[in-house]
Amino acid sequence: MKPLYQLTIKEASDLLEEKKISSLDLVESVFKRIDQVDEKVKAYLLLNRDGAIKSAKLSDERISRGKRIGRLDGIPISVKDLLCTKGIETTAASNILKGFIPSYNATVVEKLERAGAIIVGKTNLDAFAHGSSTENSDFQVTKNPWDLNRIPGGSSGGSAAAVAADMCLASIGTDTGGSIRQPASLCSVVGFKPSYGRVSRYGVIAMASSLDVVGPLAKTAEDASIMMDAISGPDDLDPTTIKENENFTNLKPISLKGLKFALPREFFAKGIDEDVKSVIMKAVDDIKGSGGEIVEISLPSVKYALSVYYIIQPAEVSSNLQRYDGVRYGHSAYRDRNDLKLEELYTNSRGQGFGKEAKRRIMLGTYVLSAGYYDAYYKKALKIRTLVKNDFDKAFDKSAGGADFVITPVSPTPAFKVGEKSNDPIQMYLSDIYTVPINPAGVPAISLPAGFVERVTSKLPVGMQVIGSFKDDKRLLEASIALQDLLKIDEKPNL
């Protein structure tokens, strides 16, 4: 039998159910793996060793009494350090929140704990989720398990690396412009961004409220659906959640035969790495081979999506970061000097606590919302956002011969080298060009391992993005299970 840490949720759950392994075995195996490889990968900001072992024992007790809660009971997972965990330090990987211990759980964390899942630790991210490489973390740089000289993607880079390196069975990430899908793609794991509002945002430190989505990173699409089963649903604490519940229990693959997959021209034009493109085209051929229909479409407004995103997102960021003022929690300049005037308390606390990227976005956002510029930037961006949404509505309009799913690359290139783009924010922003347009539209999308490209020193993963229509999360996951069976990418990084 393979080491326990290598198991999928499905496999581990079956073994727990059959009492062939205990949750404690599983959790200890995962910690052992973390101890072996995280020194190199640096995926975790914090380990919840004692809490996890305690929870594993409770889980084993339930199992022995035949009272297992569900398929996540006893399963070791990790959570991006952007989600508040009661009694456990939550930092958003930013100095301004260092030492902050919430008195409350994010709804997603609460739901996972109620499902019996065991949180082994909090994973690294770009501070406040601002970034695509996890290099913007104020604490450490996470490395790509496939090539330790390269970035894992971001901002959920810690989660993707932890899943890829078998340091947890699955993880929770957040996605504002690709922060689940892009690292999943660069690390060869499954990353699911649900429809906006499918999963509660309560207790998730806000980046851009109208774009933020919480979702799973997992080893398989089936595991992702098991996670969705636990975390999705309406929440009284988040008025933006979708009112209707969706059932993600026991999803089975659907037949690809007769399904219509659309390839948007704009996503395969110049700028894409040729090797990445051929991995995707190979996958598309496989889909065609198993009876899927492939059509080409145009999403004309998508070319404005990145611009729209870089207006709306910093605007909301600048607003959401106003609360970090050094008065109630987090880093406060008052601790060193209690003779500060109010104005100084603000500027010093924020000046010391926020990193470069947060400051850049605060300035951009403040500018586009300021009097005289609001109409020219923010208001216009909202209008174009509607056009982007309309493009997707049209693409999926069945009555007009629309597609079931849209297929695109996730990232124009494979993982880049640490430091390669960190001084060039524009190049960094462009690495999200295929994932960003999905968030303003609110539709669900998944990154599935599609293959590898060979580089001199290593082979690097490439993910394929499959996009569904709004609220069609369940069918997208069912199709993803089938696509994963078809593509069969199950290699592991060599650590």
Added chain:
Amino acid sequence: MNSDLKTTIGLEIHIQLKTNRKMFCFCSNKGEDESPNTFVCPICLAMPGTLPVPNIDAIEKIIKLGLSLNCQIPEKSKFDRKHYFYPDLPKGYQISQYDMPFCKGGYLEVDGKKIRLNRIHLEEDAGKLIHDGERSIVDLNRAGTPLAEMVSEPDIDSPSQAKHFMQSIQKLVRALDVSLANMEQGHMRCDANISVTNGTKRSPIVEIKNLNSFRFVEKALTIEQSRLQDEFDSYSGKEGKVTRGFDSKSGVTYQLRSKEEAKDYRYFPEPDIPPFDLTDKSFIDIERLKNEIPMLPEQKMAVLAEVVGDDLAKAILKIDHKDATLGILGDGSIDKKGKLMFGKLIVNNKEVLNLSREQMVDLAKVLGEKVFPSNILRNIISEAVKSGDLISSINIADDKSSLTEAVDSVIKNNPEAVKKYLAGKKETIGFLIGQVMRELQGKADPGEVKSSLENKIGG
């Protein structure tokens, strides 16, 4: 002195709404007198990741207020974020309403003048800063209290009218039960804008902040009015807006900002709260809210006065806190005389208020047809309150009153027999009983007739 200058006043009134929970969290709204920071939670402390959950009760209350001020309730509304840094504002922005308030337009009549409203919008109150020597301490119990902000058009033309406007609003919100509206406790606060003009040139517009009593509103405005009139000749007409504070102890206003600072609140739509569809009955039922609005004091007075006259109407309003009379006056099955008699009765006999609605209707109908001596009426009512049966108390009283009449007339028509009885011939009572029984066609109890005669004749 330019006393021929026209004065223009506009008011911005903040009204704390009386709800169980705060505007966007589940904290009780009753922390104003409690120890600092004991009525707070992660949401109103703006802890990371928390989200606002709008209080529908507050939305219903502001719409009720708008409906009773003739405002237009739009089909769509939304919240916006208003940004500024201050320690009493935990999120660094206030959730308020920018361009789509819950109530638009509207008016209120004050001293016979229609004062137009610009809007009423909903927002959250900030916390309180307590200044303690060199330090300032933050109390967030109040942070997140629902606050209606009413903005009038500059239609008010004197400080006393401004005061009357405030007083009418206070009466109104109390009648609607949407706010406690105690000014000294800050439930109702006011900023006033005042300027004077000679028709071609306008003085600077002075905004006076945080007026927290009716008296101060009038006083501060009066002071500013004379100052602006006195200095009018020195103005260029291009001064724009100035902000002044009012020191209630010394009764003077003082300059806060010489020139309106370029404030930029960077309003944008609150992304954490989806916009509201006010035509969606499953969310909010405007028709139901309309029906829930009680008649306001002025309206009640008008309705009552039309039937019973001004004086009686005033007297009724004073004692009839259940609006029983209004119910009777609005009942089509009762004639005008019955309504008037009912109104007169209720002023003299509070016990009427203890009757059930049905009993009151029956009573008013009977009063339209019959006149009862007041002592008998009093008995009827107290009997009916006890027994719950008004009709039989009327019947008994009816019988009793005809017995009394018969006894009176027999005594009057048979003075000889009465004299004999009084002289000691007690058997004469038998004759008198017979006379009464004849008059009542035998429909009386001889024993009762006897005691009634004995009581009346005495001796």
